[in-house]
Amino acid sequence: MVQIDRKKLPSKEERHKLFGSVEPGERTKPTEKKDMSDLQNVKKDFLFKIDQVGIANVKHPIQIESGLVPKQQTTIGNFEMTSSIKQNHKGTNMSRFTELLHEYSNGHAFPISISKLKLFMKHLTDKLEQNDVKISVTFPWFFERKGPASGLPGMNYANATIEASYDVENGYTFYVTLDGAITTLCPCSKEISEYSAHNQRGNVSIRVLLNQQYDEQASDWKADLLEAAESNASARIHPVLKRPDEKMVTEQAYENPRFVEDIVRLVAADLYEMEYVDQFTVTCQNEESIHLHDAFAKITYDKREDQ
Ligand SMILES: Nc1nc2c(ncn2[C@@H]2O[C@H](COP(=O)(O)OP(=O)(O)OP(=O)(O)O)[C@@H](O)[C@H]2O)c(=O)[nH]1
Structure with missing residues (x-):
């Protein structure tokens, strides 16, 4: 075996000094929490109330x-958590948000359900000593999807968002959003061409206001909104497609051509029929295969205004 002469390095402490670390300076400020000044809790006229x-x-x-x-699955949530503060209140106590998030996560993961979020928001409002709380959490939601002919499974995902709010006077509000992908085939291209038709990958975004009739034991809004997007598309998106699957998906798209206008209207009709939805916004944005730009359409509708 060949012997390698290794360098003799200075100790880690000596190395840090070599690269600029210095001895701590004189400490004059309190180190005990009870003796520290509490800027956040200063009460004075600070000119404006803060909304969030x-x-x-x-x-x-x-x-x-x-x-x-x-x-059931564990996934990664991206949270925004806020409350309002009054004009005479200097600042919020930011550590309390993550402190409570950890407490509710049982050392593992925060269980995202409507009922758990209600408890969490009420608790957070009390802990912050404020009158309201808003929480938004966005996460990739995974679901198994099988090839239509082969039945071979793979994992798809859509992005989901819950925007929840609580205030002591008006109670709870839940908006939920699902952003999913679909296939669309251009009706115009199909109509005018001797053969073929160009197609697109469409991104459908559906945001709805849930009403009291939403029962999370009986329904899953994610699955329902995904179905509203996919069942009205030219075809669904699949992770695994063998040739018999590909033939089916291609022919299905040709038999169900859709403009972005068709998608938003058809999805709107499904949302209109969902009892637990009070208000909705649906957009469709298609990545065109014959352009560098996208095609886009949007509908916002409040069912309560029909009454
Ligand atoms: N309000 C406010 N806090 C900030 C800001 N930037 C950082 N901080 C946070 O201030 C926090 C510490 O303050 P608090 O959460 O009020 O800590 P505390 O007063 O010891 O906590 P309590 O015992 O709950 O009252 C740290 O978590 C910092 O992240 C800011 O712009 N505004």
């Missing part, structure tokens, strides 16, 4: 239930 203050871009594991397979 808190923390954003908090990544944290979450546990979700699903109407599709897998029925």
Whole structure:
């Protein structure tokens, strides 16, 4: 064996000094929490009330239930958590948001359900000593998808967002959003061409206001909104397609051509029929295969205005 002469390095402490670390300076400020000044809690006229203050871009594991397979999964949530503060209140106590998030996560993952979020928001409002709280959490939701002919499974995902709010006077509000992908085939191209038709990957975004009729034991809004997007598309998106699957998907798209206008209207009709939806916004944005730009359409509708 060849002997290698290794360098003799200075100790880690000596190395840090070599690269500029210095001895601690004189410490004059208190180190005990009880003796520290508490700027956040200063009360004075600070000119304006603040609508939302808190923390954003908090990544944290979450546990979700699903109407599709897998029925339970752990995924990553991106949280924004805020409350308002009054004009005479200097600042919020930011550590309390993440402190409570950890407490509710049982050392593992925050269980995201409507009922758990209600408890959490009420608790957070009390802990912050404020009158309201807003929480938004966005996460990739995974679901199994099988090839239409082969039945071969793979994992798809859509991005889901829950925007929850609580205030002591008006109670709870839940908006939920699902952003999913679909296939669309251009009706115009099909109509005018001797053969073929160009197609697109479409991104459908559906945001709805849940009403009291939403029962999370009986329904899963993620699965329902995904179905509203996919069942009205030219075809669904699949992770695994063998040739018989590809033939089916291609022919199905040709038999169901859709403009972006068709998609938003058809999805709107499904949302209109969902009892637990009060208000909705649906957009469709297609990545065109014959342009560098996208095609886009949007509908916002409030069913309560029909009454
Ligand atoms: N309000 C406010 N806090 C900030 C800001 N930037 C950082 N901080 C946070 O201030 C926090 C510490 O303050 P608090 O959470 O009020 O800590 P504390 O007063 O010891 O906590 P309590 O015992 O709950 O009252 C740290 O978590 C920092 O992240 C800011 O712009 N505004």
